[in-house]
Amino acid sequence: MIAVELVKLIRRPRTWVAVGLLCLLPAVVAVFLATTRIAPPPGQGAAFLSAVLQSGSLYPAAALALVLPLFLPIAVAVVAGDAVAGESSQGTLRYLLVRPVRRTSLLVAKLVSVVVFVVGSVVAVAGTSYVVGVSLFGAGDPVAVVRALPEVTGGGDDAVAGTGPAAPAGGGGQVGSSDAASGGQAGATRPGADTGDGAVVADDQAARERAQASVSSLSGEALSPADLAARLLGAMGYVTVSMLGVAAIALFLSTVTASSLGATLGALAALVTSQVLVSLDAAAAVTPYLPTRYWLAWVDFFRDPIFLRDITAGLWLQAGYVVVLMLAAWANFTTKDVTS
Amino acid sequence: MSAGNGTTQRIGARRDPGRLVIETRRLTKRYGAHTAVDDVDLHVAEGARYGFLGPNGSGKTTMVRMLLGLVYATRGEITVLGRPVPSRVAEVLPEIGAMVEGPAAYPHLSGRTNLALLDAAGPRRDRDGRRRRDRVEEVLERVGLGAIDRRPVRAYSLGMRQRLGLAGALLNRPRLLVLDEPTNGLDPHGIREVRDLLLELNAAGTTVFLSSHLLAEIEALCTTVGVVDRGRLVLEDDLDAVRGPTGRLVVRTPDPDAAARVLGSAVAERQDHTLVVEAAPGGPPALARHLVEHGVPLDGLVEQRRSLEDVVVALTGPGSDTSRASRRNGARP
Incomplete structure (x- = not known):
């Protein structure tokens, strides 16, 4: 059944349109950047965008940052939301079930196909943007890039300059709402003030950027190609896992309603709500449990050393969402009347 | 004759039904306050061509879905091919071919690809690479679609989709065919072809359970008729006895x-x-x-x-249209 679902995924034009659009957006941005050489100041715009002018080999990271907030979740919600509801409204669900395909197998196959779509999309975005990045910006020295890593904005991302490397040790025992509290505190620090480390920046432009805006000056080694590749793979894996949470929400809703659109919009509504609450101080009590809370933690793969606390928390959180929602989807789907 | 007296009529003498391939006991399905299927005792004998007749919204489709394990009964028991449904429906379905409420296919794929996917989705023990292609070709040939090209199903006429649905139902060489309105959308020539095909399959031992709101269709094809009205089975008998x-x-x-x-x-x-x-x-x-x-x-x-029509009209009674309309709305929430 899994093979059948994969064939259906591959032979569906929509799949390729979605992947194509996901790859197109970073490419368009890259063309503008390469033509004008006007990068957004660090700390504004998507993470890494200011940095790619020095090294195109980091463009995959910038591309992930571009598609992560909107494009990728939408694509995943569309595919996952359609998984069961689409079959249902099309009438093919009843024919699959009487073929027979057991309901549990069908749900597992759908989940696998959605996971393949997510992995495929992330890989496609990273792959095309690497090619685009290197060909437009050259494969410069990514060390400057890492040093020029902009401060991540948003309510809870607390790895500011200076506290970054120390935080894993100091905050190791802290979980839950204390994270959010320290996040708020850290967010109040003006990161731009802390520029007095020994970062060597070869390029004028990077220096100008550093002077202009918030630059997290993490002390670190130069990134070897292997190291960069490993960090990129880590980031890609983390983004994939983050998207699995979205997929689980949409897939669950897809078993509830017979309308693909309903399931997709429901999942997106959940994400928008989560995004709003994450940035709302009054919602601090629930912030650590919101699905989008640790979405941006993949940036931490490009800190030196890699800042694992949020990444770990994000992985656990997404795993929780996936397990709970898939159990709910299973319980609902295996007991419901198929009347479509 | 009242339709609501709770008993199923047999006009002729009750014959020994022989081995039953479908049997339901007090089968009831409620959707909220609405009762779609009400206390139905159905008996389909092996080798029969059973016509399940009733107006739209009378509970036919809900009944068919319960037989196939798609919809779960509120009360009552179902036995299909000797095994209880839905608890052991997975053992039964490989021996059943079904068409429920019209055909369905992935519109962007060709009919052949649709069938190949449907076939591959089936139980593992059915599959053996090369035979699968043969099987798809065989069923396409049987329903008169042997020459279809690579056009997507989106471009098919309703009649072609109907034939494709029938082909899907024949994939696992079923002992029991459960068909819901199989001649919908077919031209007279196509209806005749499908009828001949069903007669041929039936002669080879396949039991045919066919639901329809078209009296003439059932009269032309079936040996046994069950008449359902507002969720109740009001008549179940051999067609010869009914028309006595x-x-x-x-x-x-x-x-x-x-x-x-x-x-x-x-x-x-x-x-x-x-x-x-x-x-x-x-x-x-x-x-x-x-x-x-x-x-x-x-x-x-x-x-x-008696004509079947007279019997059905007498059993289902006049003035059911208004209530039937409201029931139809509740039938599929």
Whole structure:
């Protein structure tokens, strides 16, 4: 059944349109950047965008940052939301079930196909943007890039300059709402003030950027190609896992309603709500449990050393969402009347 | 005859049903306050061509879905091919071919690809690479789609989709075919082809369970009929028994007044030149002699037989349209 679902995924034009659009957006941005050489100041715009002018080999990271907030979740919600509801409204669900395909197998196959779509999309975005990045910006020295890593904005991302490397040790025992509290505190620090480390920046432009805006000056080694590749793979894996949470929400809703659109919009509504609450101080009590809370933690793969606390928390959180929602989807789907 | 008396009518003598491939006991399905299927005892004998007849919204489709384990019963038991449904439906379904509420396919794929995917989704023990392609070709050939090209199903006519759905139902060489309105959208030629195909399959031992709101379709194909009205099975019997003689004679005469005078109280109904007369001892010959002796000219004289239509109309009763409309809305929430 899994093979059948994969064939259906591959032979569906929509799949390729979605992947194509996901790859197109970073490419368009890259063309503008390469033509004008006007990068957004660090700390504004998507993470890494200011940095790619020095090294195109980091463009995959910038591309992930571009598609992560909107494009990728939408694509995943569309595919996952359609998984069961689409079959249902099309009438093919009843024919699959009487073929027979057991309901549990069908749900597992759908989940696998959605996971393949997510992995495929992330890989496609990273792959095309690497090619685009290197060909437009050259494969410069990514060390400057890492040093020029902009401060991540948003309510809870607390790895500011200076506290970054120390935080894993100091905050190791802290979980839950204390994270959010320290996040708020850290967010109040003006990161731009802390520029007095020994970062060597070869390029004028990077220096100008550093002077202009918030630059997290993490002390670190130069990134070897292997190291960069490993960090990129880590980031890609983390983004994939983050998207699995979205997929689980949409897939669950897809078993509830017979309308693909309903399931997709429901999942997106959940994400928008989560995004709003994450940035709302009054919602601090629930912030650590919101699905989008640790979405941006993949940036931490490009800190030196890699800042694992949020990444770990994000992985656990997404795993929780996936397990709970898939159990709910299973319980609902295996007991419901198929009347479509 | 009242439709709501809770009992299923058998007009002819209750025959030994033989081995049953479908049996339900007190099967009931409620959607909220609405009862879609109400206390149905269904008996489908092996080798039969069973026509499940009822107007749209009478619970036919819900019934079919329960037999296939798609919808779960509120109450009652179902046995299909000797095994309880839905608890062991997975063992039964590989021996069933089904079409429920019209065909469905992935519109962007060709009919052939659709069938190949459906076939590959089936139980593992059915599959053996090369045979799968043969099987798909075989069923396409059987339903008259052997020459279809690579066009996507999106471009198919309703009749072609219907044939494709039927092909899908034949994939696992079923012992039991459960077909919901299989001739929908077919032209007369196509209807004839499908009917011949079903007769051929039935002759080879496949039991056919066919639901329809079209009386003529069931009358033309089936050996047994079950009539459902507002969720209740109001009649279940062999078609021959249903269409048996009524014990009355139909007299056609150019002088109906004279005939009525001669026959007096034996006339049950009278319409223009036709009189329906209670049969007297001696049957048609005696009546004919009696009329001729009294100078009544005769155009014809035959035994009255029930038509399926008469039986169904009598059983389902008048005035069900308004309530049926509201029930239909509740049938599929």
